[in-house]
Structure formats: C-alpha cells, structure tokens
Amino acid sequence: MYRITINGQLLHEPDTQSRYRLSAGRIDDEVNQIPKFSFKLPVSNPRYEDELKDRKDIIEVTNTLTSEIEFEGTLLTHSESMGADGHLSKNGVCEGYLGYLCDSIQPYHHYESSTVEEFVAALLDIHNSNVSEDKRIYLGMCNISGDNTNSKTTAYRNTLEEIRVNLIERIGGEIRIRKVEGRLVLDYMEQIGSRSSTKIQLADNIVALSVDTDSTNIITRLIPLGYQLHPEESAERLTIASVNSDCIYLDDSNAIDQFGIIEGTVIFDDITVPANLKTAGQDYLANNNRVRKAYQAQVLDLSTINSAYTAVKCGWTYPFLNEFMSIDEELRVMRRSVDIYKPYAPTIEIGDRAERITDIATRTARLIEYELPKQKLDILASAKATATDLINAGINGYVVVNGNEILIMDTPDKSTATKVWRWNSGGFGYSNNGYSGPYDTAITMNGAIVADFITAGVLRGLEIINGNGTFHVDTNGNVTASSMDINNGNGIFRVLPNGTVQASALQMTGGRINMSTATETYDAITLNCNEWDLQLTPLQLMLKNTSADKKVLIQAGAVYLYNSISDQSPSAYISSSGDAVLHGAITAGSISSQAAIHGDSLLFEQNGNTYNVGTLISALWNEVFGGGM
Secondary structure (H helix, E strand, C coil): CCEECCEEEEEECCCCCCCCCCEEEEEEEEEECEEEEEEEEEECCCCHHCCCCCCEEEEEEEEECCCEEEEEEEEEEEEEEEEECCCCCCCCEEEEHHHHHHEEEEECEEEECHHHHHHHHHHHHHHHHHHHHHHHHHEEEEECCCCCCEEEECCCEEEEHHHHHHHHHCCCEEEEEEECCCEEEEEEECCCCEECCCCCEEECCCCEEEEEEECCCCCEEEECCCCCCCCCCCCECCCCCCHCCCCCCCCCCCHHHHCCEEEEEEEEECCHHHHHHHHHHHHHHHHCCCCCEEEEEECCCHHCCCCCCCCCCCCCCEEEEEEEHHHHEEEEEEEEEEEEEEEEEEEEEEEECCCCCCHHHHHHHHHHHCCCCCCCCHHHHHHHHHHHHHHHHCCCCEEEEECEEEEEEEHHHHHHCEEEEECCEEEEEEECCCCCCCCEEEEEEECCCCCCCCCCCCCCCCECCCCCCCCCEECCCEEEEEECCCCCCCCCCCEEECCEEEEEECCCCCCCCCCCCCCCCCCCCCECCCCCCEECCCCCCEEEECCEEEEEECCEEEEEEEECCCCCCCCCCEEEEEEHHHCCCEEEEEEEEEEEEEEEEEEEEEEEEEEEEHHHHHHHHHHHHHHCC
C-alpha cells in the first residue's frame, strides 16, 4: 500500500517479493505538530549500502491506493544496530517540512500594526533570509481574522515557536506545510481538514476506545490583564475596571452554577486598550470554559479494502458512535499513527488537542529517545553530552526568588512564563506549560521521581516494577515478565511487549529459570548459529541443520530421525521400550537389507509382510544341517 523513496530512489514498495522492503515503518501525524516518519532498514535492502545523510535526505511516503503523499520531509537522525540474532539494520527518524521553521530565530521586534497575514509573511521573510533555498517557505492560504489586537512581539524564539506564542495560543488556528510547484508554502487556517460521512462506530470499525476528561482549565471568574503599566517600577497591569463598572473580573454565570467560583487570570501582554482587553477576556471564557475530552481509539480504516469508505485522516471530522459509552457526535481526528504494514489499523486520538505544537524542547527530547549520536559512543556519555548542551543553552532564563520557592523561567513573570523550573519544600520539577504545571519532570518530597527518560550508569533498587505490573523483579531477584518493552541504551538487552527477551549474553550464578508456556509446543528456548537451529519446548527438543537438510526430534520416550527438515514422517525412530524402527537400508557387519530393529530382534519387511530374521535363519539352519553342525 505504501511506496517510499529516499531522494527520489526506491526505498520500499508493496511487492512482497521485492528486495526493496523496510523491516518496519510508522507515520505519526498530529494537528499543529511536526509530522514524523520512523523506519527500520534491513541489510537485505539494496539501499542499505547507501550513506544516510541527516537533514539532507528527502523521504517521501506515498499511498499507492490513493496516490496521495502521506508524508514528506527530511531524515532527522539515524543509527546503525546489530540485534542479538546478528541481523544488521539502520534506524531512521524523519520530520516533516514544518520542522524547517525550527531552524531560524526571530529577532526582538514589536509589530504594532499588522494583520495576521502580514505578521506571518514578515516571519517567513526573516526565516527565508537566514536559511538555504531548500528550506525557504512562503505564505499560502490564510483565513484567520479573529485577532484582538494588531500588536505582536517576537523575542529570539525560533519561527515555529513565534507562530505558536503570538498566534495559535492567542487566537487559535492550525498550520501545515504543502508543496506547490516545487515550493514549500505555509497555510494558516481556522481548521485544516474536511468532514467525512464515514462513521466510526461500535461493531463496525472501532476496535478499542478510551475517553479522558479534563476540567483543570475551567475558570469561572476571570481577571484579564493587559500590558504592564510601569515595568520599571511595579508589576501592575492594565485591567478592565474602567469599562466594567469598576470591577476587574468577568463572571461566567453558567460555569459558576456548575463548578462554583474558580478564579484565574490571563495575561494579554500586547493589549493596551481596556475595551479590547474586556473583549479578549469574554472570548477566552467562551472558548475555555468547557470540560475537555480526549478520545483514544484503535480503529479499522476500511477504505483499504472497500472504496465505499473514506480514509481516516488527521484533522478530518467523522460521525462517532458508541451507544454503550453514550457517544453520538461529530468528532475530529487530532492525531493518527499508522504502521505501514498495518494501514488498516491506525491508532487515533480525538478531542481537544489542537493547541499544542512541537517546540525545540520536544525535538531535543526526541533526539534523546532515538539515540541521536551517530558515533559509537556509550549511551551514558551521549546522554551526558546532550544534557550538557541543554544546560549550556539555557542561560537566557530568569531566576526569581520568592519567600518560599525559587523559580527559573523563560520570562521574569510567572503568570506569563511557559517553561518553568520550580523548587520549594514539596520538591523541584520542570513544567513546559507554565507555573501551574503539570510538572512532567520532578523529584518530590515523598521520594518519587517522575521523568520520561532516565539514563544511568548503574541503576540500583530492591524491587523493580513497571506501571501495569507486567514486568517485576522482586527483592529475591526473581523476574516475572508478561508484556512490556525494555531496551537498554546500546540495544544488547531488550524485553519486547510479547515477553520475548533479547540479550547478547545472559549469565546466572546460583539461580534458576522457571518458564511456563501457553501450549506444550510453544518455543520456550531457541538457539541459532549459522545453519544450526535448536528449539526447546515442554513437549520436545528439536535440532535442525539447514545445510544438510536434516533434523532430529527428541520427546519423552522416543528419538525421531528425519531425512529432510520438511518431512512430516520420520525415517527412523528409537523408543524407550527398546524398539528401533528404520525405514531404509541398514548395514550391520555383512547384513544389508530392508529392515526394522525391535529390541534384540531383526525383522525383515517384504511386500507388506514382516518376518523375524532370527526365526528364518534358524529354520534355514535346521533345514540344511538338521539342527546340528
């Protein structure tokens, strides 16, 4: 279904007999996020010998059913690895062209009178003047007109971050990159995507569904604040008192009836007119005060087998039906993740996810996750180097010391800061979503450590258990694993989600391994070396040699020999009762015949009948010699 090229040359095609095949590939697309494509290139692919060039190679993923390009962008990082089975592969992570906007910095500038379209065009002009021609992006469609003020300020953030801070966070909207006649264009629209008549419903194309609700954003009494009146003297800001009967807040009566009074502030740094500030506050209440829902679903994209269905696409709206969960509404797909080998089963997220956009911190975290360093360095050294670069780059923040805590932020005011380090008696942590959090990276006073990535030289603990309890190392050293994925930094040890353990070496002293399998024929242990293959199950042990095309099978009570690995019937066997049956020629001294050996008896088989050779020889002896010598 997918044809993938690198710099215009074939990398993967749907033909299962072709050598141009990837071991794995996944497309991740999300509204207002940089699209991503990750892949695994096996050594058997002719492209394996080609040099991969980060930030230069162009990857294109085309849906052969629709002729639509579902991903196009550059190779961001790649690595080479060898698995425990000796197989070589190259792993690549690519990002869409939207990531080019992270490669330019916007200088400090105050745009006093500019429309949304003029502001975006100005940002792109500065971007284009600082990047190479292949990274230049031009303004495409723009239908956003809901700005409350023409005043905007850029402050040394990358271009993508400036669009997020000055536009998307303030007035909404969605962005994307398209290629038009060889040029990259940026569209800034109220909503990207169309409505589909294809229903996503129970008993049809829903495999699994979960719904998360979030009411932490609710503010029922809002105090909107404008620009800072006397920045050199105090933190006092413009309020709406002069246009709101000397009252500085706005009430949402419906929300108060439902949730009670919940006070909060929102700062509009660029608003200098009280009337505009009041309008901005009213708009914020109207758009913000609702319980947000995020749906995550495993669905079937039936368009892959039936043209009557439309494809499941990111940004599109679908009728969503599940009577048991009381869901019957039009919902948008905000995120889609699809395996190139399972295009019929994408994972989608539906709900209020459009306000988030990838920034440089997210990109850096992704580089850590996918092992950015190309050199053959120890993973710990690489993580230390990355951490050092991050810390050295963070010298432009602001340190604020209050009576009970220390703050390090990207702005001097905690009400406007987005990136916040906070340290107080409860612990210390980092938030990428402002002073109130959530704090996704933290060490708290109760001894808990919360983090997305932990890299350590030696990790010691009395007991190890993953979140859902499917992997457990108890205090006695016993390991229980059913399903998870653990991968150490250099890839020589891994526990896969199906419970499979991959390791280059496993050493035990004074211990034991107890395994229980689902069936008696399930391969509990498999050993491979060149043409030799040994498989151990609770029922039997099998030894195969692919070069000689022979196999031996040992079960309780019998040993079976096969002339060919593909044979279903043995050519010979020996049983615990002492019987030995050989179908074929046997040679024992001067005896060569079609025979079968049972214990101490030699049987001769002729025309379907079996004769005891010893009895025949005795009869012949008596006939010739009369029983004597």
